[in-house]
Amino acid sequence: MDEKRVRVQIADQCAPVLAGVKPSNIVILGEGDAADEIREILVSADICCDLFYEGDGKQMWLFYRKSLIEEVLREEENRDFLKKYGYTDFRLENVMRKVHMHFLDYKLGKxxxxxxxxxxLGYPLADVKGFIENKGRNFLYSGYWKVYEDAPRAKERFDLYTMVRSRITSEIAAGMRFWQVAQMEEILFA
Known part of the structure; x- marks a missing residue:
């Protein structure tokens, strides 16, 4: 895949994280497609990224903002929920390691x-629970995730994600670098 297409794909899949309005996002790329672009993002913004999975000719990257995930992890109801899945240490690096291990166990059929x-990923807890309880069915609305409660609020969030996605993807396609995108908050929210 050529560099510009990779950059646009990362921007398209990761724009809400780049804009600082979503704690994390998964980006799926072809194997070996993105090393330079990922390094640029890591250098240019308060964004971390972990190679979450590699296989079947693709790489799955988790891009995230530490500060935003730490906010999510400070919420007691999120901690109580995660405890049911074996999370006991809520320091960021330990939670990220545990979710990564759970994903790898899933890929191995365990x-x-x-x-x-x-x-x-920043989905409302009620929607995560609703998805699990309903096995992905009976949702009120579907967009960036399936919504089981408070559809109007979710739609507002989806509109915000779509707006930043459109702006950031357009800027990257026009040649802007990721470090410049990281500094364009005033443009995004003007």
Missing amino acids: QEFPHEIGVI
Whole structure:
């Protein structure tokens, strides 16, 4: 994949994280496609990224903002929920390691998909629980995730994600670098 297409794909899949309005997102790329672009993002912004999975000709990266995930992990109801899935240490690095292990166990057929990752991705806890309880059915609305409670609020969030996605993807396609995007908050929210 050529560099520009990779950059646009990362921008498209990761724009809400780049804009600082979502704690994390998963980006799926072809193997070996993105090393330079990922390094640029890591250098240019308060964003971390872990190679979550590699196989089947693709790489799955988790891009995240430490500060935003730490906010999610400070919420007692999120902690109580994660405890049900074996999380006991809520320091960021330990939670990230545990969710990564659960995902790898899923890929190896040792467990079901770790739906608790929805909390890490910034989905409302009620929607994560609703998805699990309803097995992905009976939702009120579907967009960036399936909504089981408070559809109007979710729609507002989806509109925000779509707006920053459109702006950031357009800027990257026009040649802007990721470090410049990281500094364009005033443009995004003007």
